Each structure stands twice: as structure tokens, then as C-alpha cells.
Amino acid sequence: MMNYSTGQAEYKNWCVAEERFDSQFLGKAEAIFSLGNGYMGARSTTEERYVGEVRNTFVAGTFNRFAENEVTELPNVADVIAMEFFFNGTRFDLTLGKIHHYKRQLDLKRAELVREVDWEAPTGERYVLEFRRFVSLADRHLVGQRITITPLQETTLRVISGINGQVTNSGVQHFIEGEKRLYEEVYLQQVQKTTESKIDFVLNTTHRFMKQDTPVQVKGLIQMDRRKIVYDFKQIALQANEPFVIEKLSTIHTSRDNDQRQADYTLESLREESLTELKEAAAAGYEAKFHQHSAEWDQRIWSALDIEIEGDDGFDQLAIRFAQYHMTVMTPAHDHRMNIGAKGLSGEGYKGHTFWDTEIFLLPYFIYTQPKVAKSLLEYRYQTLPGAHRKALENGYEGAMFPWESAWLEDGEVTPVYGAADIVTGTATKIWSGFIEQHITSDVAFATWQYYQITGDETFMEESGYELILDTAKFWSSRLEWNDAAKQYHINQVIGPDEYKEHVNNNAFTNYTAHWNIQKAMEYKTVLEQTKPALYERLDEKMNLAKAFAKWEECLPLLYLPAIREDGVLPQDDTYLSKEIIDLTKYKQQTHVGSLFEDYNLEQVNEIQVSKQADVMILFYLLEDLFDQKTKQANWSYYEPKTLHDSSLSLSTHCVLASDMGETDLAYDLFSRAARIDLGPNMKTSDHGIHAASLGGIWQSVVNGFGGVRMLNGQLRINPRLPKAWDRLAFPIHWQGERLECTVTRDTLDIKQVTGGQPVSFTHDGNLYTIEREIQLTLQPQVSETR
Amino acid sequence: MMNYSTGQAEYKNWCVAEERFDSQFLGKAEAIFSLGNGYMGARSTTEERYVGEVRNTFVAGTFNRFAENEVTELPNVADVIAMEFFFNGTRFDLTLGKIHHYKRQLDLKRAELVREVDWEAPTGERYVLEFRRFVSLADRHLVGQRITITPLQETTLRVISGINGQVTNSGVQHFIEGEKRLYEEVYLQQVQKTTESKIDFVLNTTHRFMKQDTPVQVKGLIQMDRRKIVYDFKQIALQANEPFVIEKLSTIHTSRDNDQRQADYTLESLREESLTELKEAAAAGYEAKFHQHSAEWDQRIWSALDIEIEGDDGFDQLAIRFAQYHMTVMTPAHDHRMNIGAKGLSGEGYKGHTFWDTEIFLLPYFIYTQPKVAKSLLEYRYQTLPGAHRKALENGYEGAMFPWESAWLEDGEVTPVYGAADIVTGTATKIWSGFIEQHITSDVAFATWQYYQITGDETFMEESGYELILDTAKFWSSRLEWNDAAKQYHINQVIGPDEYKEHVNNNAFTNYTAHWNIQKAMEYKTVLEQTKPALYERLDEKMNLAKAFAKWEECLPLLYLPAIREDGVLPQDDTYLSKEIIDLTKYKQQTHVGSLFEDYNLEQVNEIQVSKQADVMILFYLLEDLFDQKTKQANWSYYEPKTLHDSSLSLSTHCVLASDMGETDLAYDLFSRAARIDLGPNMKTSDHGIHAASLGGIWQSVVNGFGGVRMLNGQLRINPRLPKAWDRLAFPIHWQGERLECTVTRDTLDIKQVTGGQPVSFTHDGNLYTIEREIQLTLQPQVSETR
Numbered sequence A, B: 001m002m003n004y005s006t007g008q009a010e011y012k013n014w015c016v017a018e019e020r021f022d023s024q025f026l027g028k029a030e031a032i033f034s035l036g037n038g039y040m041g042a043r044s045t046t047e048e049r050y051v052g053e054v055r056n057t058f059v060a061g062t063f064n065r066f067a068e069n070e071v072t073e074l075p076n077v078a079d080v081i082a083m084e085f086f087f088n089g090t091r092f093d094l095t096l097g098k099i100h101h102y103k104r105q106l107d108l109k110r111a112e113l114v115r116e117v118d119w120e121a122p123t124g125e126r127y128v129l130e131f132r133r134f135v136s137l138a139d140r141h142l143v144g145q146r147i148t149i150t151p152l153q154e155t156t157l158r159v160i161s162g163i164n165g166q167v168t169n170s171g172v173q174h175f176i177e178g179e180k181r182l183y184e185e186v187y188l189q190q191v192q193k194t195t196e197s198k199i200d201f202v203l204n205t206t207h208r209f210m211k212q213d214t215p216v217q218v219k220g221l222i223q224m225d226r227r228k229i230v231y232d233f234k235q236i237a238l239q240a241n242e243p244f245v246i247e248k249l250s251t252i253h254t255s256r257d258n259d260q261r262q263a264d265y266t267l268e269s270l271r272e273e274s275l276t277e278l279k280e281a282a283a284a285g286y287e288a289k290f291h292q293h294s295a296e297w298d299q300r301i302w303s304a305l306d307i308e309i310e311g312d313d314g315f316d317q318l319a320i321r322f323a324q325y326h327m328t329v330m331t332p333a334h335d336h337r338m339n340i341g342a343k344g345l346s347g348e349g350y351k352g353h354t355f356w357d358t359e360i361f362l363l364p365y366f367i368y369t370q371p372k373v374a375k376s377l378l379e380y381r382y383q384t385l386p387g388a389h390r391k392a393l394e395n396g397y398e399g400a401m402f403p404w405e406s407a408w409l410e411d412g413e414v415t416p417v418y419g420a421a422d423i424v425t426g427t428a429t430k431i432w433s434g435f436i437e438q439h440i441t442s443d444v445a446f447a448t449w450q451y452y453q454i455t456g457d458e459t460f461m462e463e464s465g466y467e468l469i470l471d472t473a474k475f476w477s478s479r480l481e482w483n484d485a486a487k488q489y490h491i492n493q494v495i496g497p498d499e500y501k502e503h504v505n506n507n508a509f510t511n512y513t514a515h516w517n518i519q520k521a522m523e524y525k526t527v528l529e530q531t532k533p534a535l536y537e538r539l540d541e542k543m544n545l546a547k548a549f550a551k552w553e554e555c556l557p558l559l560y561l562p563a564i565r566e567d568g569v570l571p572q573d574d575t576y577l578s579k580e581i582i583d584l585t586k587y588k589q590q591t592h593v594g595s596l597f598e599d600y601n602l603e604q605v606n607e608i609q610v611s612k613q614a615d616v617m618i619l620f621y622l623l624e625d626l627f628d629q630k631t632k633q634a635n636w637s638y639y640e641p642k643t644l645h646d647s648s649l650s651l652s653t654h655c656v657l658a659s660d661m662g663e664t665d666l667a668y669d670l671f672s673r674a675a676r677i678d679l680g681p682n683m684k685t686s687d688h689g690i691h692a693a694s695l696g697g698i699w700q701s702v703v704n705g706f707g708g709v710r711m712l713n714g715q716l717r718i719n720p721r722l723p724k725a726w727d728r729l730a731f732p733i734h735w736q737g738e739r740l741e742c743t744v745t746r747d748t749l750d751i752k753q754v755t756g757g758q759p760v761s762f763t764h765d766g767n768l769y770t771i772e773r774e775i776q777l778t779l780q781p782q783v784s785e786t787r
Helices: A023-032 A267-283 A286-305 A315-329 A356-369 A371-383 A385-394 A440-455 A458-479 A508-532 A531-542 A545-558 A618-624 A631-641 A651-660 A664-679 A690-708 B021-032 B267-284 B286-305 B317-327 B355-370 B371-384 B385-394 B440-455 B458-479 B510-531 B532-545 B545-556 B616-622 B629-642 B651-660 B664-678 B692-706
Strands: A015-018 A041-042 A057-059 A085-086 A098-107 A112-120 A126-135 A142-151 A153-164 A175-183 A186-193 A200-211 A215-216 A223-224 A228-237 A244-254 A309-310 A419-422 A428-431 A481-483 A487-488 A708-711 A715-718 A728-735 A738-745 A748-753 A761-764 A767-770 A774-776 B015-018 B040-042 B057-058 B083-087 B099-109 B112-120 B128-136 B143-152 B155-164 B175-183 B188-192 B200-211 B214-216 B222-227 B226-237 B243-255 B308-310 B417-422 B428-430 B482-484 B488-490 B708-712 B717-718 B730-734 B739-747 B748-755 B761-764 B767-770 B774-778
Touching: A015 A126, A023 A664, A041 A126, A057 A244, A057 B482, A085 A142, A085 A738, A126 A286, A142 A153, A142 A267, A142 A286, A153 A200, A153 A244, A175 A200, A175 A228, A186 A228, A186 A267, A200 A228, A200 A267, A215 A309, A223 B112, A228 B308, A244 A267, A244 A286, A267 A286, A267 B155, A286 A315, A309 A315, A309 A531, A315 A531, A315 A690, A356 A371, A356 A440, A356 A690, A356 A728, A371 A385, A371 A440, A371 A458, A385 A458, A428 B175, A440 A508, A440 A708, A440 A728, A458 A508, A458 A531, A458 A545, A487 A545, A508 A531, A508 A545, A508 A618, A531 A545, A545 B730, A618 A631, A618 A651, A651 A664, A651 A690, A664 A690, A690 A708, A690 A728, A738 B458, A767 A774, A774 B112, B015 B317, B021 B664, B057 B243, B083 B143, B128 B286, B143 B155, B143 B267, B143 B286, B155 B188, B155 B200, B155 B243, B175 B200, B175 B226, B175 B286, B188 B226, B188 B267, B200 B267, B243 B286, B267 B286, B286 B317, B308 B317, B317 B664, B317 B692, B355 B371, B355 B440, B355 B692, B355 B730, B371 B385, B371 B440, B371 B458, B385 B458, B440 B458, B440 B510, B440 B708, B440 B730, B458 B510, B458 B532, B510 B532, B510 B616, B532 B545, B616 B629, B616 B651, B651 B664, B651 B692, B664 B692, B692 B708, B692 B730, B692 B761, B767 B774
Parallel strands: A715 A761, B717 B761
Antiparallel strands: A015 A098, A041 A057, A085 A153, A098 A112, A112 A126, A126 A142, A142 A244, A153 A228, A175 A186, A186 A200, A200 A215, A200 A244, A223 A228, A223 B417, A309 A728, A419 A428, A419 B222, A481 A487, A708 A715, A728 A738, A738 A748, A748 A774, A761 A767, B015 B099, B040 B057, B083 B155, B099 B112, B112 B128, B128 B143, B143 B243, B155 B226, B175 B188, B188 B200, B200 B214, B200 B243, B222 B226, B308 B730, B417 B428, B482 B488, B708 B717, B730 B739, B739 B748, B748 B774, B761 B767
């Protein structure tokens, strides 16, 4: 079980802690405590090994494909974290002996993992250990570990530590073994190369030992095994009660690094450079490097972006920081050839692939707080256009058909084709998302537009943004199918956001967003032609815009938009509302997601009125001005009881909508559940990695939901609705290049514009306001929240 | 620690047992308890997992190469052994809670692994478990497991069991994942294909549950993960004190199987066939299949080949059975395209490769006891001739230059190029064996001749044997280097049997056996020309024997054979005797082999008078009639003190020689050490697998050493010398197609010829005897054994 209130004084609500060691639930802490800096991410495995552990370290963007019948994935780099300890010959292993004190915590403020153990070995001997670890935000190639061992009696310590390249991705080995080498008797180096993408990896590690702050020499024996180089420090005599410190500093570099793209790249130079960097870090030592790292966190994240929540017991404050922490460590902000994986860099789940999770769930955070990072993430999509064109062509369409799962720039579609067991047929279930979950294309267009509206970044639009919106619209117009009976264009055989409905026709979300996409393209085509002729010419040459426009003009009015029924319900697709309704109570009360599949296979689920996640609801969220409150209410009442929230992309959307509807209690309940997807008591949910989109969803719930921040038709709107549990919410946002600091209390909305540009306007409760440095509004008492 | 006297009554001296569980020494039991049938071998990992375990299953001959810079190796097949057990949610794990009773034993007689555990969970609940397991000698594709669980209180059992293809060879994944499939709700199947050699593997498994001998249905949930298909039997209600039985039967088939070489092979048919075989086994059940298996062991091995040793405490009796057991499970007797790996099929060590270990250390056992198996192993060498020719050509030589390490037929040389760390340079040590350890070629020729002399198998000689001897001689004559100063042919820059001396000139073993090889070829060339003209013509066409013979005639008299010095010492090579002599006491007393390399690198070791293993000694053993007793004594006195026996190929040779010299006490001491290479108290020696050659060496020590059996110039000689510890030794041997049963007591040698062919002659103490059904000789009292 996790504890969320362990931070003291200045660290209050900054720490997530585990206060009991249970080797049956290693994955939880490995994932939610994972460290990283966007360049690399490392699961927080313990130094010593346990059955069931998953020792993962990933470097963003270094995709490799193991075999023809697999998809590309982030390879699990050689492990530098592992260290074996023996005390008088007994292996340090917390499942043995007795634990007198145990605490492991992730300090979000300093991005440090700290573990304290007071361990009684099965022999009765007693050892106090402190483990500290960071992955540097200041030096992206650097991993630091510092272990302090205090034996309560004399002991002989043995430490085996080095670089272990025997790790795999669940058995898949992505690396060809390169040279292993010891330099100057202290620096261990191992080289690896990915099998297919041929990316060089160079790992270095070194150790330093100290007694009472004085460095001591420890004799070790260098050992090489397959893919493994370790030092065996066999006989270290420790005195009773005298702390002994081991510092281990490691570096990871790859030939894919964007500071390595010179024409004169050689593996030799990478090896030298990485070794030099390690030597410099070693000369500085753990504490100095850690200080630089935590200062960088303070400057780049916490001083600039901290959100304050006051009133509850502190969990909500911790949860939003936890979300911001992970959105920082998972995001390759340094390289616009890379994007965010659905599990960040914290596990093998989804193979490091990028989904619509980025555009719809994570990008809002970056657009509103770190527009440069948001831009980099959209540039990634722009650079994957060749793959999107290829996918369109292969499917008989035009324009840009974005892959459902996306990896390296040229990879195109990388969704695996087979998944979990089908309990009826006994075979693996076919995954159709890569073929027919097509709304990703309008999601990218929508995010591009949203970025533009919120930042006003015309340069980006000229370089990439307009093309993205036009090219995606080209796809949609080629994708439409003429239905001669209805005299309409339909979009058949798709999967909408709700993945429990496959091969449906006219999914509302898909049709409406495709319609929006074409409409937006038509609008920009006209504007560009009139206002930016040179750009227009360049884009026209690429995409034949005149011809595309004619097609758009023809099809847009005929594109079928599912109509709202008399009872207010918008049909999710052509057949959903006519499918069987079953008693879902058992599954609504499930303790683990996906319990439905213990009784039904996907084919059967397809025929029941049951949803995995927000579908119509997320349409309401993205295009909220198309639908009135009554419609939203009616659909909530219809769909939510049929929605199992089996996707982590569901709760936060529902939270924001509930808040919009004035159902603040309900919204807070949904927020609380969303915030516990990773942080909650279920010890198995995060085994394959944290839920990136749900962390974006926490921010969305806080800022878009309770903070009431929205961009509507290019206009900032702020309608906050503070949950009862909170007294105060303060958050920064960026709007059109200006930084606004918003503070919401029960009675007031205070906004400071702390940058000195054009005064920002916004609407609140239907009125337009302009901020001249600061504005303070009195909030209306919230309406009764009973329905 | 192992216990060797656990077998009771008819199982006395048949069982090797482990009576304490220590998770720090898993490798020992995994290797020495390993099961197999020559087709496949499986390390005896426990069902439940532990840190440090090595879960290996290999199918003989299915070599694959992972990457260009690696050598081919036996791939680690998906694991069917693993099963996870949870009692009321607590994972069964012997490192937790308390063990009230523990015994794991390998019953050699029935080739069954049995584990008994009385375990108190950390919750205080108590469970009695019995695990039984076999790899069938009767059905080579079949693995059986039977687990009986008796809870001492009511409990809910959860079992997760299936097929796990996430295993690797120390991180190297040799398989492309194939389909996973559940048939008829009970049969799990997983397909794998090796990445480069494209061998299909099909694994099937199924479970059966019983309460009090009555089959019961247990509901499970099928689960598929990457390379993994398992059943999760989540809720099995067990009554207190009521035994619950789980039977798991599994099959492994591959497209390399020699019953699958039809032109119409398809993966589909292999899948069907393997599934059918599993269904048949499941219909019969564990007990019936186990009975067939143990009956096969009795008939094929123990009734036919048992060796009896009486007098000591039983360890020696057990040791010879242990050797015979492993020589059975490791040897792919069913397929003459395969040979024995240096670690059998019991570990990743030496990658499943075949060395001279087969010819010099293992083949004598098979020649004397199972000539058909010996023939198959030599046929393998014959079939690898193309690779041997290629190696010769690539090195500028002629004829057959056999690879130092050999794998699949066409692979040629597969010795890896880099090994352990060089403590001086910090780089990996280069392994020169594949380039210059050339005596393997005369070893093959010698073994061929030995097989022929002992079996009289003229058919084999005509089909393969003569060609092997002639072709290897062609290599040697092309290999010789003319030394103009000495007016002699030399063999420079080689490694002899002693691998601590690299790049030496005129290694005595190499030169003498090369000389022998050419001499033998000349002899056979002449005989064939005269007596088998058709065969001669065929071989002459292949090898141009006339030209080869001319070359042999020219070079044989000029081939330098190192001369014995005045003090009787035969120089191991040109420079050994002039190298530095250091105090080796520390290393002679080492507790683990290779301790020398903690102080010196190989380059430095090369300059010291220190030997890894028998070198001159093994020359004396193979060509014993070339050297007199005095010479043997003198060289023993010189070399043995400088020999660290760091190779498992050293002690048994020394034992046989000591016995030959009449030093029976010393011989027994060496035997005792040799017999403990795998069975001894050192818990780390066998981690990478059992020592195949040393097990052959145990047999050699017993039969060639104490039994005094030797083939000398085609004549059987039997000069037994019983160690003091023994009262009686009885062993069978085959000679020229006849079976002889030899019984040695302190005073008598009794030989029965139990087959009715030509009466066998033999020499004993210099006299010639002929066996007419039975002969009994009185032995001379042994001479004093002090030197």
C-alpha cells in the first residue's frame, strides 16, 4: 500500500511512499516511482533482484523491430541499476530475515527515489541501508545511485555491480552485443547495437567508495559474461556502526541522440565522449550532480508550473504534482523527432508507441503550460507525414491517414495485429485498431488547431500546422463512402473512441470530427489563398488544394452527422442503441478493468450496449459548442451507466463534463477515481507502466474541469467550479504567449497577467473581461448539485 | 549440500538428494538433477521461480545463431516446467515462511525427480507438497509433472501454468514468436521458430486435476501474453488433509526431428501430430507414461549396463550410476546428425557445442557398452566433413581440419572468439582454440580407429571410418612446416591439450598424434589398395590417395617427435621447460578452478610452467605402448605438481595413469576427486551444466583404470587393480560384438562371455587367454604402493 502524506515541512504533499515491502506487488512501485528526464526513463526496480521484477530502462525514440512478425518497440537497454550485496556471504534480500524499518519514497520535488531499510539478516545480523537514486534532468545521459550501509556489527561486504545487457523486453532481445571494456581499472563500458534499426548504445558506469566522507580504495575483480560486465568487490571489511557509502554513476548515450547527428559520427567518438562525460560526473560526485539535477527541476518545473490545491487532506495536491512529475519524465521535450508513449518510459506496455493520448489528453497540458514542448510534439506528427501518406495509399485513400500507433518517423502504422486470448475460439484476438480506428487523424488536426488558437503560433502553422489540417482533411474526403439509398456520405466499418464497438458505421465522434476537420481545412484554404499566397502556392503544389477544395465543397454538406434523438440521445453509431442491454452491475463494480472478458469475447461484447470509455462524451468535450447542456445531460444519463471506464482515458473526460454540467460533486468523485488510476490502492494496475493519458487527464480535470479553462472558438473562457473539498486552487496558464496566474477560491477568481504583452481577454459566465495586469472577479454561489 | 545415501532398499545408492533448500545455490541442483532423453534435456528448475535460477530446456541439434558476431548455440526452448502456486493469495516460495521438511532427489534408477516439501506459509498455514517429474526415455517428446498438494487446513489454491516462451539464453532470444492457441479448452499450444536456422518448434501442454484419484474439473481463465500462454486456475477450493493432484503433461516437437524429414513436412502437420501425441499421453495419464519411461530405463540401461561397486560407503557406486545416467540423458543416440555437448543438455555452458571431449572422454564408454551409439557419434563427424574441408581450405591446408567446437553439420568452426575479462588490458580475452587447437583432428582419427579395433565394425570403416583417417592425415601432412635449420617438419603455433600454453611449437601431444594419424593412414591406404580395390578407387577419387601417400612417405620420417630428456621428461612443447617456475601452492589448494586468473592474465600464464590439465599425460594414455613405465613416472613427477586440474578433463586421465603405474591409492584419490567434479560439495561448479567429459572420465577411471581394460594394438587387455576401498567391481564390456561380463574381486578376475560368438581373447599380466564362456583368473597381490 502507498502512503501519500509522508513529506514533512517543505516536502509536505511532495512525496509518494511505500511503507511495507511486498514482493508480490513489485510492478506498482517500479512504474509509479519510475525516474526519467524525457531522454531516458528507468523503472524503479530495486538494486537487489526479486522474482517478478521488470527491470526496464528505455531511451526515447530508439525503436527497434525484433522480427518481421512483430512491431517496432522501445528496446530495454542494459541495466545499470542492479547491484548485489552480500553480508558475510548472505545475499541482501528483503524476503528473508526481518525488516525493522522500511520506507521507499519518490520525492517529486527533487525527483529522487529514496529507500530506507533496517534489515535483520536470517543470521540475526543487522544492517541499516539507505538507497538514493536520480536520473538527471540537468545531464540527460546521467543516472546516479548512492547507497549508505551501516552494519550494526562488523561484517564483510561483497558487492557485485556493473552493466547487465542480459535484460530483454519480455524475452525479446533487441540488441547485438558490442564490446565490453574496462578503462583505467574503474570505468566499465558496454556497447550495444539494435538489431534492425542499428542504433549504437554506449553505457558506462563507475563506483566510488567512502568511509566517513573519505574516499577509500576497494579492490575488485572485473568479470565479463555474455552481455555483462561487472565488478566483483569481494571482501570489503566494514566496522560496526560505521557508515559505508557506495556511489555509482552511469551514463547512457546513443547514436540516435540529436547531439550525435553530425555527418562525422563514429561509434569510437561516441564511446570517447560518453566516457569523458562519465569521468566528469565522477569527478564531481553524486551530491554535486544531484544538486544540479534538483535545481533544474525547481527552475524548469516547480517554480514555473506548480499548481496549488488547498483544502483536502493533501492527496489532490500530491496527485497533480505526481501528474506533472510524470509528464516531465516521460516527455522527450529535447527532440522533436520523438513523442510520448502511452506508458511514458515507465514500462513495456504499448511498446513506447504514441496514440491519440498525446493529442487529446496530454497536449492540452503542454499547450497551456509549455508551448514549446507542445510544438515539438506536433512537429513529430508533421515529420511522420510520409508514413501517414503511405498508410493512406495502402488503404486506397489520399492525404494523411495517421497511424493508430506511431513510433519512429518513417515507421508508419505499428499497431500489433494480435492481442489477448479470445476465450471462445482459443486463439489470439485480432486487434483492428491499426486498420479502422481512424479518428486519430482528426485528433491530430484538432490538436494542431487547438495549439494554434491557444498560442497564436503563426510560424508553426506556416511551417507545419496548415499542412497538417489540410492533409488530414484530404484523407477524410477520400475516406467517405457514398450511400446511395440515403444520398449521404457515410463512414463505415470503424472503431470510435469506444473500443468495445468494432466495425461500426457512422460513429458519431468520427463523423463529427471528420466534418470539423474538412470544415476547418476549407476555412484555412480560403484564408491562405487570400492572405498568404506564397505559402498557399507551396501547399497547393504539395496537395493540389483546388481539387481538394472542390471535393470538400461537394461532400461536406452531404456528410452524415448522426442526429440527436427525441429523447436527447446522440446515437454513438448506427447500431449501438439497438444492441442488447444486459445487467452490467457486476462489471461496474469490478476490482480490475476488463473483467467483462472473463465472461465474453470481443465479438460478443460488440453486440451489447456496453462501452469501454467516453465516446459521445469526448465529442462533447472537444466540440462543446455544438451541443447544449440538455443534450449533454441526456447522453450522460444514457451512456455513463453503460460505460465501464475500462480505459484510463475515460474518467477525466467524464469529470470535465460533469464539472461543465455543474455536477461538481460528481466531477470530484470522478476526479478522485481518475487520480487513483496509478496512485490508488489497486496494486496491479500499473505493472506495465503508468497511464500517461490519465495523468494528462488529472491536469485536465483540475484546470479544464474545476478551473473551468477552455478555448472556445479561439476565445479563452474561465468558468471555475471549486469542489467542496477544496478551498483554493492556483494554477498558471499560457495564452497567446502571455503567462496568466489564476487563483480560484470559493468566492473569487483572481487572474494575474505576469508577462507584459498584449492584455489577455477572456469570458466568464458569458461576460468578456480583459486583464490589465490583474483582475479579480467574485464568483456566483454554485447552484444546487442534486439532480 | 548433497546427500548420497538416501536411497532405501532397492534404491540404495541410486539416489542423489538435496536435503536443504538454499536459494543461493540453485544452479547445482538444476544441472546435476537435470532430466533428459538425448532428444531433449531440461534443467531441474523448480516449478516456482527464484532469483538466480536458470530455466533451460534444450532440444539436441536445433542450433541457431542470433547475430553475425555470435556463434550458433542450442536455443533455450519455451518453458513448460514453471507453475505458480498461491495459497489463499500467498505465493508458494520456499524462501518465505518455514520449511518443516524438505527433500529433493534424483532417482537415477527410474530417472525421476522427486521433491517433498512440508511448508509453513508466512501466514502460519501449512502445506505438504510432493512434486514428481520425468522426461520420458520411452516417448522422447514427452515431459511429465505430477504435483500432490495436501493442505493441513482449508485453502483456496490458485495455479498459473502453461508455456512460457519469454525465456532466453542469458538474454539472447533465438525464437520468432509463433501462434499461441488453446484447443478444446484444455490443450495449450505455442509455436516458435528459430531466427536464423528456421527450425519450427511446437510445444503443447495440458493439465488434469484429481481428488482422491477421481478426476475433477477445474475452471481456469486462459491468458496470452507475449510468447506466453497460461491457464490461470484462480479458485480451487481444497479441503484440509485432502490430497489434491495436478498432472501436467507436455510435448515438444521440432521440424529438425528425424521423424519429420519427409518432403511433405508442414508446420500444420507438425502441430497436429504433436497435439495428437499429447492427447494420447493425457489419455494414458502420468502414471502409465511414467511406468513406460522407467521400464525403458531398466531395459535399455540398468539391466544391460549396470556396473557394481562394492566395499566403499556407496558413493562410488552412486557416482558411476550418476555418470551413466547423465551419459544417457545427454546423448542424442536417436539421430546421427547430432553429437554430445560439453555440458550435455544441462546448461548454456559451451552452447551445446561438441569438443574432443566426445572422442577422448565419452566415446570409450559408448564403444565398450553401446557400440551403435558410438557409431552414430562418429557418423556425425563424418557428416561434418564439408565444414572440416572448408576450415582446412580457409586456413590454407588440405584434407579435413575438424572444428575445435562443432555444432550443426554444415556450421564448421563455431568456437567463439572472445571470452572472459583480461584483468590487465580490461578487454575480453581472445579465444585462440578455434584457430590453433588443432589436435581435435587427430583425436577424431584416433577415436575412429579405437572404435574399429574394439568393435571390428568393417561396414562403418568402409562407409566412413577409412575416409576419416585418410582425410585427417591429409590435413596433417599439409599442416607441417619445414624447418630448414633442423631439417625437420615442425608443427608451430598451436594449443595442445593444456590450454594454458598458447602459440607453442611442437606440442608433444599434437606432434605424436599427428604422426600416429599419418602412419595409420599410410597403413590403411596400403591395405585398402590391396584388399578393397573398389573402395580404394572411390576414396582415391575423393582424396587423391596416391599423391597424398607420396607426401606422407616423404614427411613422416622427418616429422619431429620431441625426444625424452635424460631425466625422463618429455618436453610438453619447445619452450615449456624453460619457462618461469613459480610457487603454485595457493592455486593447487584453490577452492574454485581458475583462481590463477585473479592474479595473472593469459599472456602471463603462458610464460609460467603451469598447466591447466593433462597434456603429456593424455598422450601416454592414448599411445601408451610408445612409452615405458619409467618415462611415465618421471613425467608424472614433473608435470602433475604443475597441473592445476582447472579442466574437468584432467583428473580422470591422471587416475587411469596412476592406476596403470600401480599407484592405486593415488589413483583412487584422483578418482574420488574426479567423481566429485559435479557431485562434490562445491556448490558453484556445475552452474553452467554438468561436465560431460568428466562423467565419461568416471567410467574410464572405473573400467580403464581400476578395471584395467585397454585396447592395445587391436588386442584386449585386462589388468585390474582394485582400490583398497572396494571389495568387488563388476562391469560389462562389448568386444568385437561379444558381450563380456567382468567381475573383479581382490583375488580374482572372472569374465563371462554371455554372447555366443567367436571366443574372445585377451591379455592379462602379459599372458594371452581365451574365454570359453567363462574364465576365472587369480590376481597377483598388488605391489606396495609407496613411491
